[in-house]
Amino acid sequence: MAMLTSALNSNPKCHTGLLIQKKVFGVPIGPSGAAEILGLIYADDPTFGYWYAHIMEHPDKPKVFVSTIVWSTKLVNAPSTHLQFERFRYWIMDRLEYEPCLSQRDGDVYSESKSLIGAATELAMMVIEFDIKKRCGCDSKLADGSQADNRILNVYGMTGAFDENGAWAPPPMPTFLTVVKNRP
Template sequence: MSQGNGWALSRIRKNLADNPCTVPCLFFRDRVLMTEHGPMSADGGKELLVLVDGGIQRGFWYGHVLKVKGQNGNGEDYWVALIVRSGQAIDAPTVPLVFERYYHHMRIRSNYSPLYADDEEDVFAVRDNFDDACLALAEMIRRFDPSKRMEREIDSMEYIKPEGRLDPRSLDVYGLCGQMDENGGFPSPPEYVYPDAGA
């Protein structure tokens, strides 16, 4: 649009802001979200989500910090920082809904891929507390290189594996098979409820 059409852009922005049915999402804008009571964290503990890469490198790359129960109910709970890749774009207009949708796509639908790692803590780290797990995730993000974390397709029949090894520990946190209903389908993802436009 030309400079003289600033009034049109202003009108568009005003109408977007005024209409309760044109709601912006948070995650792709802010990239780092935290909640005091996460749906995936043991005992409803804190959770942190990071959008590491928003679809530029063959999918969406998410960082996650959450509390995990000690093995078989024995032992101390611990904190995990991890990075996974997913084909699913996850976002919402509210922080709780972002976390609920993330839970749905990762735990209910198992829509994620474990990654390759060169170092023990490239994509997964265990810590004693939330802050230290966040620092471990920050270091993973500093070293993040998607070409070292997943197979690359050469053609439809051949793939190149990166150096390092596949780190399957995210499976222990998110599970593998998803949670289908009795008909073999998945429940619908959590929906946003628009405010009453007439209110």
């Protein structure tokens, strides 16, 4: 194992992205134009998908922060925090790779707050109460009182960002600066 670990650590082309190293990220200005927080809260078997905790400014309600639990079949990962948020926006909002998840009560998968601190508090409670068996109906039976919370559709959209030919833009890729020496 030590030889493989050393080999992986020595090759910058082999990387697992930030989600493997750290679970929660924040940026003062994300793709939404305001502060955002993103965390991976469940990733076990791809059958169950990937579950994210996300805070962003509501696209139609200025100065209102939305806390959501987001269910996707895509593992969104990146080598930098900035790119992590760009890719999350790309796969969730542009490519619509998400589904409204099941809710048992108001506020357990979606909440709105007038402050980032309030949104973080609400999202922390959602994460504390998270139970995969109540969220996805993975065993083909729903938890009592389950229903899809469709308010997430107003945040992440339903139309996608394809061009006039129906094609998607390529996913955001890392950019690297290269030092170029002038030749004499």
